[in-house]
Amino acid sequence: MKRMKRMKAPFAAKRFVDEYFPHCQAALLAGSVVRGEETPTSDLDIVIFDNQIEKAYRKSRIEYNWPIEVFVHSLTSYKAYFKSDAERARPSLPQMVAEGIVLKDSGILSIIKNEAAELLNEGPAPWSEQTLLTKRYMLTDALGDFLGTQNEAEALFIANTLAEAIHEFVLRTNGRWIGSSKWIVRALKQYDENFADRFVEAFDVFYKTGNREGIIRITDEVLMPFGGRLFEGYSVGK
Structure with missing residues (x-):
């Protein structure tokens, strides 16, 4: 079966945010498509910041012929994930936030990106x-x-x-x-x-x-x- 041509990653990601999270305060696109490492099986990693949600969650969908992983956070829940990632020495969310390109921003992303960059630069706590x-x-x-x-x-x-x-x-x-x-x-x-x-x-x-x-x-x-x-x-x- 011939694979359908899909739209460019930033356009697909922006469309996804506009359609499913129109009231969010900020959104980022991260992952291999941002690092220039996209492959035919790459997905879109999208981080959402929405002060209306009660609990952070992750969801997978297929939209616009793209597999999409969306990570949804409130304006405070991401902090616990930053801390947890640092403790296990695998900074998944801080890395996504630091490298992510802006899809939407109400003026909060510079602070969150700075937090992520500082955590990454600090490195994990040394072993006892x-x-x-x-x-x-x-x-x-x-x-x-x-x-x-x-x-x-x-x-x-x-x-x-x-x-x-x-x-x-x-x-x-x-x-x-x-x-x-x-x-x-x-x-x-x-x-x-x-x-x-x-x-x-x-x-x-x-x-x-x-x-x-x-x-x-x-x-x-x-x-x-x-x-x-x-x-x-x-x-x-x-």
């Missing part, structure tokens, strides 16, 4: 000493499972765990925000392109050939500045 020990132990434990298993199917999924854990460890110990899914590689590239390339290569080689050496090497590399692998003496709750 106990959290660092726990993360170091968990990464060591996953590496041990990876080294020990002779089951290739198990090794595939342990590698997935290691990829997530390595990315989190190196970014958090360097005061950087983390990602998930495709944002793992993007977050690593924002931190250090050379490291990101070596990280991707290590896992690519393993998935293609079964060679585990690159993953083992890069795991030890990120652990080394903090004392290396940790098992002996690790304790929690005592």
Whole structure:
């Protein structure tokens, strides 16, 4: 079936806001279409600020041949989401607000955008000493499972765990925000392109050939500045 041609993202987003949120105080378009990374499967991420809503919500729809994710907030609810995102070190909403292009503004967006930019620039709170020990132990434990298993199917999924854990460890110990899914590689590239390339290569080689050496090497590399692998003496709750 031939795919219908769809209107340009900003026009579709503006039409959506005018049609479904005509009384909102502000609206932004964010996501890949704003960053110049649009693909045939990209959606429109639209953030709405409306002082009439009682509770923040998210909704998915298809309009004008576009999949649309709309994030609706009051003029105060976004603050709790900013705080929650900062605590989990994945600043999804602050990133959307900071990068978003204005679709509508009654004069409030500059303040909210400044809040988002300040949060992003500040970075996540550093790990406590106990959290660092726990993360170091968990990464060591996953590496041990990876080294020990002779089951290739198990090794595939342990590698997935290691990829997530390595990315989190190196970014958090360097005061950087983390990602998930495709944002793992993007977050690593924002931190250090050379490291990101070596990280991707290590896992690519393993998935293609079964060679585990690159993953083992890069795991030890990120652990080394903090004392290396940790098992002996690790304790929690005592």
